[in-house]
Amino acid sequence: MIVETLPHTEAHALPGPLLTELTALYASDEEFQQLSGDFPDPSDIRPEQVAAALAEELAQPTAEVLLARSGGRLVAVAVTLDRHPDPADPDPWLGLLMVHADERRAGHGRRLAAYVEDRFRTAGRTGLRLAVLENNPKALAFWTALGYEETARRPDLAHGRACVVMRKTLTARATP
Secondary structure, three states: OOEEEEOOHOOEEEEEEHHHHHHHHHOOOOHHHHHHHOOOOOOOOOHHHHHHHHHHHHHOOEEEEEEEEOOOEEEEEEEOOOOOOOOOOOOOOEEEEEEHHHHHHOHHHHHHHHHHHHHHHHOOOOEEEEEEEEOOOHHHHHHHHOOEEEEEEEEEEOOEEEEEEEEEEEEOOOOO
């Protein structure tokens, strides 16, 4: 799997083929889109809506959008925040990790999560947080299996949706 970072400058002017790929990825998971309520019609996600959603994510100065490819195909996307908007929160956040529905159960989500963890671990960060919608038991099971533990329940900042806040301690990797 190859991971690339979407430049902040491209958020408002995504190249057509990339925007088409991203739209297909977002639209592939209609179940999640229905749970999240991020798009007005989860069965009809438009390129301009995806571009606007990514531009909104990248409006945060410490945000990054990571694109994961396998065999040249976009298989997953992740959005990270180096700093949470709450200055009292010292941890980076994983705001979104979405795998194309056709690529599920192939390990892409686990590999992309490990990539994000390794990047923050290498940067000297000691933990990584994320929030999972309470109404998304599949995501809760996924993150729990990866070693994330519930630390709180509260509404998300953007939409007030009920969420489970989870954290994983990032310990140094043992060298062989």
